[in-house]
Amino acid sequence: MAATPSGSDPCYNYTTLDEYWRDILQNQYQYYGHNDSAVEWSGWYRLYLNGKSAQMSEWCVSYIGCGGDVGLNLNGSHPSLEDGVVTREVFGSYMDSYQCGGYRSAPIQVKACPGDYYVYKLVKPDLSIYKPSYCAVAFQNISSDPCYNYESFDRPWRANNESGEIICDDSFSWNGWYRLFYFGMDIRMPETCASSYSCNAFLSLSLNGSHPQIEDGVVIREVQTGASMRGSCEYKSKPIRVKACPGNYYVYELVNPHFWCPGYCTGKKKHFPTF
Template structure:
């Protein structure tokens, strides 16, 4: 049975009228079978709840949770991203991972529970209208993770960078990223569609620059959080990674896209490339493209 501490006010907004839920076993980082045996289908849910872990603000997971990771047998998580402050109250699907014999073993999202309502609140936290989960899977439990600030999480605080020439050589000019004033995190687009940086060698002059920059390691998974990735540069007369500039930070985001903390590199004329084979239709609204840069024309060697 969940332990809740009621907080009531005269305001009907759930951001100011919620129950607190601070139960350490809900943390998805717990080892399998640790604190095992809880079941949210046995809880008398009533109203809205704010999650904590050991006194620190927490939130529901947005990615797949393995079995027996948060107090019960079937870990429940949101099948999608949290809302923004502007979205107000939204409805989100709740799914889980289970390996009951009639499910295919450990399939993410194989179990669907009752949808819940979610709201982002001023002060950087979320509230949830938890309800009794569907009992078609054993021990369903709402799982929690360390809180990601609504205002500081780069998945929701980035600039859109829609520069198709980073994926092909259609402009005829050499674009030098050293001329750009990089500031913060960027999400890459190709004519409005999501695109990623390449993870393999980029041929010279492919993305309208002299030194083509690409990631020498794979992109992270959502559960990895913010990671540091080495960057390689391919030079016309050399190999794929003769030039090794400053590393960058990368994060995988709910909605199947990535954000990059691009930085100025100390080279003569380099550019961050994108990979046309990774193009996918964007699943969220593109923010206004306010990023501008300069170009420089050089003759090919």
């Protein structure tokens, strides 16, 4: 940890925290043995991952920890600049379980800062939680508008169970932004739970939430899936970024899921943008 120059505003008076194992976007099935209850937290912190500015996770990811036994994430969204210092609840999820938010830790203070980063007044997690760790996530900077810099992705069998290859997106080399098509027509990811095998994948991935509007810009959305014998999407995969574009279509920054043989679904043929 390295201290920054002194000052009263926590945006300029924080300690940097750069520990790779806090990243939920990496495949972290293994347990690293870290315990944030043993840390003497003092003051405000800014998060980095491998030198890149990061933020606390707003999402639970099933079966993935972030260095400890129970991963801690914000229960809600980050504040905006005009909000000033806010208090946010912190929830914890056991890395060996699909259940998200099974623990509640001590709340923390958060502030959005000029320069597009956040600072956190981290505190000792609730001592009833076994080896907790604060989770972080970092996304690559967007150098150009993804509405005009994407890869076209036309895989009709992702929209239904028409004959096609079995999808295993955990082994696919995702790289950047994608625009989804169905036989040349625009289509989008489903916003509700997709049943297993509904898009030629054992675990069907869908958005847990609505698509953005054009004025929202780039947003982050949680990705969900469910086991074949369950009727709901209880598992959470890695979040992705989504943007609504002029011309009534969406682009998605797809990433490698961490479950065995999952697949991003593209909804049904009637799922077209309406904005």
